[in-house]
Amino acid sequence: MKYKTLTHYLVEQQREHQSIDPELRLLLEIVARACKSIGHAVGKGALGGVLGSLGSENVQGEIQKKLDVLSNDILLEANEWGGHLAGMASEEMTTIHRIPNRYPKGEYLLLFDPLDGSSNIDVNVSIGTIFSVLKAPAGAEGRDIEEADFLQPGSRQVAAGYAIYGPQTMLVLTTGNGVASFTLDREMGAWCLTGENIRIPEDTKEFAINMSNMRHWAPEMRRYIEDCLAGQDGPLGKNYNMRWIASMVSDVHRIMNRGGVFMYPWDAREPEKAGKLRLMYEANPMSMLIEQAGGASIDGTQRILDIQPEALHQRVSVMLGSKNEIARIAEYHQQ
């Protein structure tokens, strides 16, 4: 076979880096298998009866799409059996999911946004799954896992990744030793290594933000974007391009490939929330991937991976991507 498979890659990683043990390797393979199933369901669209809403709301008060719930179920079922997990947490579940007693229990915690970019499902635009792996804290053995056990800063993640269901189905993964990407060979059903040691260009002329919220932003965010829009003749002296796909996975995937910055800042629509995106299921795993690829990720003033979470469904302001442009955005927030 021309390409290394995911298994081959993980076995090599395990040999070279002590950070990966056989349990973590198996866990990642099971997550990847679940993503393959979600990818199949996504691909069937109307033929699989997976489009549209369910009429229910998740804990964040968002209307759940059929695929949000189906993807959540696929990840839960796959990992209950053989994922060497102590527990799981998801954007779509009110509280944590403990591994039932009848299954072997492991030492890892898995967190996920089962279907990211839900508003794109019915319009056939790329969507994804985001996941994060933590270790259960010392002292959690021999007792039931608690929600507090999940509240660890992103810097403690042992692995993170996303699957993107687009023209190609891909998996982008880090175990703390750089970022690799895999393309699903649909005929063979295998994840094939198609990118290794991915590096994000440090400079960029491309930003991603939902511009319709501009009037609600804090002054420093507005000032940065106004300066971008001023182009060559403005204070930043360059003409910027803009993209906004409205699924974080797709926007981050573009940044992984050609650089750029992605921002979902605090805004005044719901001032009590720090931002729209979820720290544990979206910001932390994406920040680990971005940093592992040489980029940077902040909430405006602080490195996201250093934030000590206080709640499972905590929101955060997110600015991530090309290192030098993120440094510039941080400067705007210091002024």
Ligand SMILES: O=P(O)(O)OC[C@H]1O[C@](O)(COP(=O)(O)O)[C@@H](O)[C@@H]1O
């Ligand atoms: O519709 P908006 O406000 O532009 O928000 C888009 C953002 O919301 C999200 O869709 C949230 O993800 P979910 O679909 O998992 O809720 C991000 O992926 C995306 O960047």
Ligand SMILES: [Mg+2]
């Ligand atoms: Mg999401």
Ligand SMILES: [Mg+2]
């Ligand atoms: Mg989601």
